[in-house]
Structure formats: structure tokens, C-alpha cells
Amino acid sequence: MSAFASRAVKSGVGSGTKGISFMARKDEMETLVSKTPPPEGSKGAKGASAASKALITRNLRLAFGEVASEPVPDRFLDILGRMDEAEGKKQ
Amino acid sequence: MSAALATFKAELIELLPSLRAFARSLAHNPAQADDLVQDTLVKALANVSRFEPGTNLRAWLFTILRNHYYSQLRKSKREVEDADGKFAARLSTRPEQDGSVDLEDFKVAFAQLAPDHREVLTLVGASGCSYEEAANICGCAVGTIKSRVNRARKRLADLLGLDEEIDAMPVGGRNLEDTANV
Numbered sequence: 319m320s321a322f323a324s325r326a327v328k329s330g331v332g333s334g335t336k337g338i339s340f341m342a343r344k345d346e347m348e349t350l351v352s353k354t355p356p357p358e359g360s361k362g363a364k365g366a367s368a369a370s371k372a373l374i375t376r377n378l379r380l381a382f383g384e385v386a387s388e389p390v391p392d393r394f395l396d397i398l399g400r401m402d403e404a405e406g407k408k409q
Numbered sequence: 410m411s412a413a414l415a416t417f418k419a420e421l422i423e424l425l426p427s428l429r430a431f432a433r434s435l436a437h438n439p440a441q442a443d444d445l446v447q448d449t450l451v452k453a454l455a456n457v458s459r460f461e462p463g464t465n466l467r468a469w470l471f472t473i474l475r476n477h478y479y480s481q482l483r484k485s486k487r488e489v490e491d492a493d494g495k496f497a498a499r500l501s502t503r504p505e506q507d508g509s510v511d512l513e514d515f516k517v518a519f520a521q522l523a524p525d526h527r528e529v530l531t532l533v534g535a536s537g538c539s540y541e542e543a544a545n546i547c548g549c550a551v552g553t554i555k556s557r558v559n560r561a562r563k564r565l566a567d568l569l570g571l572d573e574e575i576d577a578m579p580v581g582g583r584n585l586e587d588t589a590n591v
Contacts, residue, residue: 366566382535
């Protein structure tokens with residue numbers, strides 16, 4: 319996760335002058351920390367636009383697929399192997 | 410091993426990749442996610458007699474995993490909140506001019522969401538669960554899942570800076586009038 323975060327921070331570097339990028343980030347942090355929905359009447363208050371929904375779904379599937387395509391660690395298969403042993407002892 | 414148990418095990422192995430992906434969306438790091446999967450497997454095997462063959466094994470496993478996740482979350486509430494605060498301080502995403510977002514930026518924003526939002530988005534948006542299946546896994550009404558998905562999408566769109574007015578976000582950051590009001 320730290321790798322993702324550091325990359326995101328890098329993408330913020332070089333956007334405008336130092337002062338403006340700092341303020342932009344402070345503004346964003348406050349938005350994040352407040353965790354309150356935007357005021358009624360702001361654009362898209364009813365929900366994400368269709369384009370945003372499609373973009374979100376696409377990225378969700380990419381992120382999910384990335385993990386799901388990783389090889390399954392042996393330790394999980396070992397646990398299932400122990401199930402066979404336990405079953406063998408019972409019989 | 411009985412035929413039913415062999416089938417159970419084969420299906421379980423097939424579901425491991427999506428179980429890991431679901432765990433990764435809840436936990437904040439891969440190691441914690443795999444610990445969740447491991448605990449889920451141990452619990453599933455200990456309770457295999459409670460599983461009715463022919464019913465939805467994916468929903469059964471996802472339910473075990475998310476219940477275990479939330480019980481752990483309650484135990485370490487303070488720790489998790491602190492971690493979330495650190496992530497929030499590091500996020501600095503902006504959508505590209507063509508409206509697309511970088512997948513890594515997307516993951517950072519996704520990690521900011523509350524666990525119940527990450528959960529429904531992953532179940533419904535990524536793993537292809539129906540609203541009914543997601544409601545079953547989360548132990549709530551279908552209507553609750555639907556509204557939660559909508560709120561989660563909206564929140565994520567806000568975090569990613571999507572759907573903003575064009576003039577509110579000039580290239581290179583907000584304009585001076587905006588920042589003066591901060």
C-alpha cells in the first residue's frame with residue numbers, strides 16, 4: 319500500500335507553484351478528513367455520473383483481477399492438505 | 410475422503426483467488442489480507458459439516474471472511490483509525506484531463522473508503538455478486554446494499570475528483586480564488 323501512496327504523492331509534485339499545490343493538498347485533506355457528504359445542490363449530489371460509475375467499475379475489476387490472478391500461496395493449499403490427513407485418521 | 414468433501418475442497422481451491430481478492434479489498438495490506446484468508450480457511454474447514462452441499466459456497470466463504478474481518482476490526486479500532494488517517498494525508502490524486510484515472514491512484518482512493526463501502530463495491534462491482542448475494546453475505550436488506558453501493562460510488566468519485574465542474578479544477582491545481590477561501 320505504501321508503494322501506491324508514494325506514487326500518488328509524486329503525481330502531485332510539479333503541479334503549479336509550490337504554494338498553490340500545498341494549498342490544493344490541504345484543501346483535499348480537509349475534504350477527506352471531514353467524511354461528510356457534499357452539500358445538497360452541488361453537482362452530482364444524487365450520485366456519481368454514468369461515466370464515473372463505468373470508470374469505477376472498470377477499475378474495481380482491474381484491481382480485483384490483479385489480485386485474483388496472483389498464484390495462490392502454498393500455505394493455503396497446505397491447510398487443505400491437512401484436511402485430508404484429518405479425514406484419513408477418522409476413517 | 411467422501412465425495413461431498415472432495416467436491417467441497419475442489420470448489421474451495423477454485424474460489425481461493427477471489428477470496429484473496431475480496432480480503433485484499435478489506436484489509437489494508439497484503440499480509441493482513443492473507444492472514445484473513447488463512448483464518449477463513451481454518452474456520453471453513455472446522456465448520457464444513459454446517460455447509461449444505463449445493464448451496465452457494467462463495468457466499469458462505471465470503472460471509473465467514475467478512476465476519477472475521479469485522480470482529481478483528483472491532484478489537485483494533487483505534488489502530489485502524491490511525492492507519493486510515495495516515496493514508497488520508499498521503500492521497501493526492503487528480504483525474505487525467507481525458508477523465509480517466511491511474512489504477513494505482515484508484516487503489517489509493519479506494520483505500521480511503523469506509524470498510525462497508527469497500528466491501529459492497531468489491532462484492533457488487535468487482536466480484537460480480539448480485540445485490541441479493543451481497544445482501545446475504547453482509548446480512549442486510551437488498552435495498553441497503555443498493556443505497557450503500559450508490560453512496561460508495563459517489564464517495565469514490567469525489568475522492569478521485571470525478572464529476573467536478575470544469576472551471577473548479579484548472580490544470581495544475583485549484584485557482585487562487587478557491588485557495589483563498591480555505
